[in-house]
Amino acid sequence: MNRILSGIQPTGNLHIGNYLGALKNWVRLQAEYDCIFCIVDLHAITVPQDPAALRQSTREVAATYIAAGIDAERATIFNQSMVSAHAELGWILTCLTPLGWLNRMTQFKDKAGKNKDSVGLGLYSYPVLMAADILIYQATHVPVGEDQKQHLELARDLAQTFNRQFGAEYFPLPEPQIMGPATRVMSLRDGSKKMSKSDLSDYSRINMTDDADTIALKIRKAKTDPLPLPDSIEAAKSRPEAENLLSIYAALTDASLADTIAQFAGSEFSRFKETLAEVAVAKLAPIAAARGRILSDVGALDAILRRGAERANAIAQPNLAAIKDLVGLLRP
Ligand code: TYM
Numbered sequence: 001m002n003r004i005l006s007g008i009q010p011t012g013n014l015h016i017g018n019y020l021g022a023l024k025n026w027v028r029l030q031a032e033y034d035c036i037f038c039i040v041d042l043h044a045i046t047v048p049q050d051p052a053a054l055r056q057s058t059r060e061v062a063a064t065y066i067a068a069g070i071d072a073e074r075a076t077i078f079n080q081s082m083v084s085a086h087a088e089l090g091w092i093l094t095c096l097t098p099l100g101w102l103n104r105m106t107q108f109k110d111k112a113g114k115n116k117d118s119v120g121l122g123l124y125s126y127p128v129l130m131a132a133d134i135l136i137y138q139a140t141h142v143p144v145g146e147d148q149k150q151h152l153e154l155a156r157d158l159a160q161t162f163n164r165q166f167g168a169e170y171f172p173l174p175e176p177q178i179m180g181p182a183t184r185v186m187s188l189r190d191g192s193k194k195m196s197k198s199d200l201s202d203y204s205r206i207n208m209t210d211d212a213d214t215i216a217l218k219i220r221k222a223k224t225d226p227l228p229l230p231d232s233i234e235a236a237k238s239r240p241e242a243e244n245l246l247s248i249y250a251a252l253t254d255a256s257l258a259d260t261i262a263q264f265a266g267s268e269f270s271r272f273k274e275t276l277a278e279v280a281v282a283k284l285a286p287i288a289a290a291r292g293r294i295l296s297d298v299g300a301l302d303a304i305l306r307r308g309a310e311r312a313n314a315i316a317q318p319n320l321a322a323i324k325d326l327v328g329l330l331r332p
Contacts, residue, residue, distance in 0.1 A: 004033040004177075005139035007040040007080065010057035011049070014064050015205040016280070017185035017195040019287075020251040021145025025179050027069035029143055035075040036137055036312060037065055042080045042087060042129060046122035047111075059301055060291070064208055066304070067290035078308030080133065085316035090125075090132035092327060096161050097128050101154055107147065131155035135162075135171045136316045143177040146184040147194060152176040166326040181260075182251035188222040191240030206280060209288050216277040219245075224269045231265035233258055242269075245276060252279050 006026060008018055026037060039061045044054060058079050065077055080086050102108065105127055112119045122129075127150075134142055134155050142152055152174065159171035187193040187204040195205045203218055210218070223241050230236040236243040236257075249272075250260040264272050294301060324331055 001034045002032075002140045003137055004029055004035045004141045004143060005038070005134050005137050005174075006036075006143050007038040007043070007133060008061055008065075009044045010039050010041055010054060010061045010079070011044045011047075012057060012197050013207040013209060014061065015185075015195055015197060015207050016248065016284070017145065017182075017205065019068065019208060019284075020180065020182035020185055020248065021147075022143060023065065023068050023070075024251070025143045025177065026065075026075075029141075029177070030071060030075050033141060035070075036139070036315075037070060037075055037077050038083075038133065038312070039065075039077075039079040040130075040133065043126060046120060046126050059295060059298065062301060062305055063291045063294040064287070066294055067287045072304045072308070076308045076311045078305050078312050082305065082309035083136075083312045083316050085136050085313070085320040086129065086132050088320055089136045089323060090129040092323065093128050093132050093135070093158050093162070094125055096158060096165065097125070097154075101157065102127065104150075105154070106150060127151040127154045128158070131158045134174050135159055136319055137312075138170075138172055138319065139174050140172050141177050142174050143179065146178050149176060149178060168326055170323070170326060180251050181255075181257040182247045185248060186240060186244040188218060188244075190223065191244050206284070208284060209291070210284070211288075212281045212285060215280050215284065216274075219273050219277045219280065222273065224273075229264045229267045229269065229272055230261060233261060236261060245272070249276050249279060252276075252283050 006022060008014065008022065014023070026035065029035065039058050041054065041058050062077060062079070066072055070077060102124055108124055108126065111123060130151050131154060135158070144152065156173045159173050162171055163169055185195045187195050187199060188206070189201055189204045193199070199205060203221055206215055206218055222245060225239055225241060227239070229246070230239055230242055236246060246260050246264065247257055250257045253260070321331060
């Protein structure tokens with residue numbers, strides 16, 4: 001059976017971009033794949049985190065996975081740091097990674113900005129740990145949003161480098177699954193910027209925990225242009241804010257962008273925004289409610305993470321042993 005691995009960082013509230021770009025697709029893919037979904041806490045600490053907030057956020061992300069429809073019986077859910085093989089393979093791959101590959105990573109450039117010399121080494125080698133997350137399970141498919149594409153190319157390059165260097169077809173080359181009409185959800189305030197947890201304006205994003213009034217208000221305030229809605233994909237392309245809201249609608253309703261554009265062609269934004277808010281609330285409110293219920297029983301949630309880690313370790317440990325043998329590292 002093909003195997004999926006994906007993950008989300010526990011660095012605060014998940015937003016509708018995380019949901020439509022990743023989590024919503026995972027729910028559907030569970031039926032066809034052996035799925036491993038981690039909460040990547042080791043990635044979160046590549047920038048400073050408050051320890052109590054990190055613990056809380058890790059549980060919140062786990063609860064959101066389950067609330068959104070990930071079945072903890074069928075899929076494996078755990079936080080990355082509970083399975084030490086990620087970090088161990090991460091080191092082995094670090095030793096195979098040319099600096100030039102990392103220098104090309106646009107996400108590092110965006111995140112480090114002008115502070116290139118003062119940010120931590122972990123932020124720089126972030127994509128190598130991400131490759132280890134995937135390869136330690138010999139995962140074949142990785143469902144993510146568009147912004148992870150470059151990191152996945154690096155994971156494929158590292159898999160190939162390892163296979164060549166150690167003369168074994170050990171790692172399959174993981175395929176990115178960048179799917180649905182909302183692979184890159186943009187900020188509600190600026191159609192040229194990605195929706196992001198770190199945007200200073202909360203009005204730039206719809207959080208998975210926003211209540212109905214907040215969702216409606218954010219959508220009402222979302223930046224638009226003065227024209228009626230476009231009538232073709234071509235026409236939408238030059239109108240990023242319109243295209244973004246239409247893509248969100250399409251993804252929420254499981255429709256194609258083309259059908260959604262046909263449905264609203266020529267409408268006023270005000271009417272469309274009302275419909276979009278209704279659809280968003282209908283989809284997100286039950287997830288927020290379920291998330292709250294799951295978080296109210298921390299003991300049960302932690303048990304799910306522990307069981308997930310046991311299952312993940314049962315795959316990762318023998319794989320790590322085989323990898324160590326290939327590399328020439330003596331084992332006990
Ligand atoms: P993270 O935590 O930034 O985002 C989690 C997932 O959400 C997607 N995403 C978006 N999709 C559409 N529009 C947006 N505006 C948007 N913002 C975020 C991301 O593409 C991602 O799928 N490096 C990863 C976490 C990671 C990982 C992995 C993923 C660590 N190891 C192994 C896959 C496999 C990240 O920072 O995601």
